[in-house]
Amino acid sequence: MxxxxxxxxxxxxxxxxxxxxxxxxxxxxxxxxxxxxxxxxxxxxxxxxxxxxxxxxxxxxxxxxxxxxxGLDDHPNEAALMEQVRATWPSAFDVRQEERLRGVGHYMSPKVWVGQYGFTVYHSATIPLKVGLHKEHDFCPVPGFREVHTQIAGFGKMQQCREKDVSTLYLEEPMAPGSTHRPMYDAEGNYPWHQFETITPSIFMAVEMLPDGATPPAEGVQ
CATH class of the missing domain: 2.60.120.10 (Jelly Rolls)
Incomplete structure (x- = not known):
């Protein structure tokens, strides 16, 4: 295999x-x-x-x-698992330096690129998370960027809004262990304002897919 x-x-x-x-x-x-x-x-x-x-x-x-x-059954105590994750992985703000992540209980594994596919695991600790609505992915200047998230532990929801304001929410998709939200980008790779929000402390995997013409960063490439 x-x-x-x-x-x-x-x-x-x-x-x-x-x-x-x-x-x-x-x-x-x-x-x-x-x-x-x-x-x-x-x-x-x-x-x-x-x-x-x-x-x-x-x-x-x-x-x-x-x-x-x-390894889904290796952690019968989910709270203990997430405490260990927080002790092992850095905060997403420390890694990415995005202002919307400052002070947020959001942690991340190293990112690994395999060809045009980038893989990262995140732990969202606080409820509500309030990670911030966003729709741009500045590290990919070529149109056609795609991304999906797969829930591993805990429960959350992927939210889509008309504007950069949660009061304009028009679509909310529940995220349970084993689920992946439906792609929210259009044919040109344009996104609505969106964010992941916690229902309980959560662990999920992000899969980023670069279009032809975009080059993954050298760090973390396998």
């Missing part, structure tokens, strides 16, 4: 990128995210692009490009 193991979940989760694999046997509870336009087959059902589920004791077929997140 062509598998690349990412370090971003260490030491809490085992995260693998699987490509061009006809069949993968899933034993323990594992999140499977499909990044390919080709559907993944699971018994009589299919998993479309940017959809994810938790699988256990079953085979997944036709994994053209997928992410597997293992």
């Amino acid at each position: 062509p598998v690349l193991t990412l370090s971003i979940g260490d030491p809490f989760y085992q995260i693998h990128v699987v490509t061009d694999e006809a069949c993968a046997t899933i034993k323990n509870r594992t999140i499977v995210l499909n990044l390919s336009e080709n559907p993944i087959n699971i018994r009589e059902q299919t998993l479309a692009q940017f959809q994810s589920v938790i699988l256990r004791d079953v085979s997944a077929e036709n994994l053209s490009h997928a992410v597997l997140i293992e």
Whole structure:
């Protein structure tokens, strides 16, 4: 099986990128995210692009490009897990220096790029998070940037607003463990004002996808 193991979940989760694999046997509870336009087959059902589920004791077929997140049952005490995460990962503000992240209980793993795909795991600790509405991704100057988030632990919601004001909210999508929100960008990669908001302390994975012509930063490339 062509598998690349990412370090971003260490030491809490085992995260693998699987490509061009006809069949993968899933034993323990594992999140499977499909990044390919080709559907993944699971018994009589299919998993479309940017959809994810938790699988256990079953085979997944036709994994053209997928992410597997293992270790979901390794942390029976979720509060203790998140305390350990906060002691291990830096705050997102310290790493990214974005003003909207100042003073927010938001932590992040190192970011790893695999080709045009960037992977990061985040821990949102405070409720409400108030990470700040945004719609631009300045590090990608080429139109067509795409991004989705997959919930690993805890519960949250992805919010979309007409303006940079939560009172203009028009769409809210619940995020539970194993779920990935629907893509919110248009064909040109334009985003509405959006933010992730916590319902409970949360851990989620962000997958960033650069368009042709954009170059991933050298740091963290595998």
